[in-house]
Amino acid sequence: MSYPGYPPSGGYPAFPGYPPTGQESVYPPAGQYPYPAAPGGYPPAAPPAAGYPAAYPAPGGYPGATQAAGMPPYPGAPAGSGFGVPPAGPAFGGYPQPPAQSYAGGGPAQIPVGYPGGQAPSPMPGPPAAMVQSTQGTIRAAPNFDAGRDAEILRKAMKGFGTDEQAIIDVVANRSNDQRQQIKAAFKTMYGKDLIKDLKSELSGNVEELILALFMPSTYYDAWSLRHAMKGAGTQEKVLIEILCTRTNQEIREIVTCYKAEFGRDIEEDIRADTSGHFERLLVSMCQGNRDENQTVDYQKAQEDAQRLYQAGEGKLGTDESCFNMVLASRSFPQLKATVEAYSRVANRDLLSSIDREFSGNVERGLKTILQCALNRPAFFAERLYHSMKGAGTDDSTLIRIIVSRSEIDLVQIKQMFTQLYQKPLAAMISSDTSGDYRRLLLAIVGQ
Template identity: 40%
Template structure:
């Protein structure tokens, strides 16, 4: 068919044999009726074998008979706690989200998860047990939430593997290597977190200290990764892994296989997997398309793509509203050896590769040209390619095949970007698109990292009550800054005015600022309630849709309760595209025990993971130990102090400074996480009187990195909160560029607490008004909003 031949134009040998049989039967002595019946039957067979439609259908029928169970949507491998076995859909789909029962009051929120996706054609080479793939899995954020691995040719594509029983030994080896690599860092974290009683520098309150330390480390043990779906079809394998604490939120996994290639036997084709995380459906398609570098071979690949999209169909139950086809899902990513080549003469291609002129090559890349012209993957997107072609290399070498002298044998192929990762639809943002450098096969692995927007139904009855109490308590707080409410207007008037500001082309941001920036927490809550009552819409969602950039971030943070602000900022700082360890440290180390408890109560149900887990994954060493201890230990927040204990702490710290063996981190962690603010203030004073040294300078000399920053934050905030925030604001606005995230966080979170005092301290310390600094460092409506919080018309 693909060669363009007309099966009717050349009679086959089978057809000729049937005609000969009919001729022989004409001379038989069988009864006339029996002869007629046999002749008609053979004529029918002859017609069928010469039929174009039959020739198209029969390879698929044969393929289904041969592949059999391989194509079954209910036959895949998944992990269970302490077990790994082949499961049916009924086994795994019933494990729904336990916290979202039928009587849950739902409120939809969107949260971001980091997704790692990679594809690798391993050329039929089985991995050795000592193969190190940790570099392949490395990403800027180090640990993602979801990992998707696609392989092609995990077994040699010979007849025994295509037609014989499926060889799962190789796929088990790859899964074993993946499991080891993903959990290697977590195991390292566990080793680092082991508690050693002999290293405790303070023996006072020995029993309570030991028990508290044990509780800290036991609660901070990170969860490992679990395989939620692993499916193989001949040489194509896809394996999906997810953090085990997210496993209860994964529902309705399913697979769909499409065999292409020779007779549709599956040497080419796709394995697609789908599942639902919280309320968002994901579909990952691992493909291996038709090969060939001759002119016109790209049409075969386009044909495979069309066949994959038309034949992929997922199992769904009548009672559930589940997507059936690939493009029906919310988040869709396709990965694999797509085999698209560069439409240039081989000599020209190799010359451009030597010169590393990737843009000139990509202008002639078949996939890129097809995407632009809408000939294939219409509506799909691909990230910017800044890496070298991934095919074809000499085995165990970094030299392209055909570039080394004296090479013989093997398929002669010009370099090309055969291995690709593309995506469809909204809700996906790609941050990384690059390749690995393992030389196991003649292909190089390609990897990408995405941020996926996931809809989470997280507001349970208890959580709603908590937020209600938060809002009630926030209404009791008075504005303590120079920001004054504007002339009294009803909340209904404000809601109607905001609605008018949203209409038409663009948003009247000035109206939004003049209303929201000049209303206290109680008034903002009433405006939100009135807006929902009048227009049956969520004001926060409307603001998120209408506003942009830094203004959007600042206004949305302003509209949250204090605890919601902390929770949102912590999650973004610990798991966002850019890890902001200092922001997370500042929030944790400046909150009281009761505030930390409220943050933890909200964090877990909101994001489906514990705060301890995110801290454990995205911080390290003594800094991590300090943060985990700080959120685990309940501190006394009153004014009373134990003067004897203060002097003991001062002596211990001084003794550490005198030692030449270095700092005893466990002692500092214990003192700075267990003692009250009043105790730390007295400690700084007593330490200076007894030894003539400043505690702050001792910390700077003895500690380093993020651990030093955390200790200084705890001490400075305890001694003088306004001075601490003035210093942070100075650093955010000093030098080239502005740290807008820090500027927004401080001004918004302190606006209804002590921003006026911070302004006074800033002016006193740096001889420059804070509004003047904000005005010079910002612009537009973003500047107007921040100045409104400062109560300035600068």
């Protein structure tokens, strides 16, 4: 796979802020999940599937009104109702649940809790294929697009004394990534010059990094970010986690191919050289791009996986890390969501909290990122954005990377979750943490 013109002759200069100097908080902080209450409360939990009583299947059969021996009741379950259903509101350590259309891989799973007559139903189908990859981006392809006209606007904005940054912003913030690639090709055809080189000569600092990121093909941008996270002294593990633990199989396979084609390196070998132990194994698993993406949820398997994870962690002395790696690296995101829900009944503790207790460091962050994406992908990215701007200083590279990479996928939903979690709009926090053309471009991308 080749991306003409990337990198330009001479290569990209190191972007400002690499490696990021800001320190992010652990997501969420170890041992607690203090999500601020949203105005009006969190979206209510989905009701159980029609026709199923409020009792959860336990190993060895499907009890009706009685609780399976040895299994703790779910907190808040009414007396005599078996395991009950989770109370409405934030569950699983407070991690907010997404609206039905918001998480790639399916909306909130409706758990058949208890099976009438002792007969287990067929697995419930997942969402329509169109819902698997959300398309609620803030940037969409511009209608009546003319690559030549846009190339001319950019040429005029950079020609002569000074630069018309607003004209550049008006173009790049309102065109899809595919359209920007066409503009880049038209610019070279019309003027015999490389648009990227011209932009670099006219811009600087964070606004340069942001605009150059917007002109990178999306797969190349992910591959470029991973390469720079491992290049030179030190490793930016949070960048590796953010990308490899959140992308789809197809995206990961394209990233791996692009990484090899553009940088002449094997990403798996680079990961092995820069990381170690269980964290290394988790990332290598992610690089395979072989996660099950069947949207049908098998609730019996979810129950079995929950038991398996409990016995590998909370239920024994020590931790069987390979068991956690196997389940979290191979199950589909909807299946993992059902497993999280089953685990809360098996262990009387949410799975995110158990991972806090059983793991530490980067492997803990990686495992929790996978689960957070299964529960609510937009909320995960909202947290990352918040921590990139929280406190003194701004982690601009993280801010730019998430805004650009999610701008055509689910930034609308990320904005909604940001407001729910932190009682302030994303645009308001960007406005208070950035300035000048950099702020204007960021706000244009997020739709303000």
